Amino acid sequence: MCDQYRKCVKCGVSAAQDPFITFHRFPKIGNGKPETVLRSRIWAEFSFPNQNSADINFLKKLHSSHKMICSRHFAEFAFSNINKMRINKFAIPIDTEHILQRLQDEAGPTHHVEV
Numbered sequence: 018m019c020d021q022y023r024k025c026v027k028c029g030v031s032a033a034q035d036p037f038i039t040f041h042r043f044p045k046i047g048n049g050k051p052e053t054v055l056r057s058r059i060w061a062e063f064s065f066p067n068q069n070s071a072d073i074n075f076l077k078k079l080h081s082s083h084k085m086i087c088s089r090h091f092a093e094f095a096f097s098n099i100n101k102m103r104i105n106k107f108a109i110p111i112d113t114e115h116i117l118q119r120l121q122d123e124a125g126p127t128h129h130v131e132v
């Protein structure tokens with residue numbers, strides 16, 4: 018995908034505006050592993066708080082339509098290398114711990130997922 022189309026769904030910054038920012042695509046749901054769905058829901062609620070993140074098709078669409086969040090919304094430790102090109106498999110945006118907590122509470126203790 019060409020860099021000029023990269024844009025953050027959260028803050029709207031584009032690669033053209035800041036060459037040092039990296040963009041990270043929404044997680045691929047695939048076969049719907051609980052930890053992947055949970056992570057995707059956190060990204061979704063962070064970016065689109067008015068949407069229903071329980072809708073699996075919505076989550077799939079975020080990935081299939083190449084939606085991205087920029088590196089500004091992740092802590093240093095979320096990146097798996099120094100130039101921030103890759104993000105930790107379980108990374109969630111900064112200040113989304115309350116979303117994680119709520120979703121885990123909704124799922125109940127038997128569905129507790131470590132991220």
Ligand SMILES: [Zn+2]
Nearest residue numbers: 025027028087
């Ligand atoms: Zn951003």
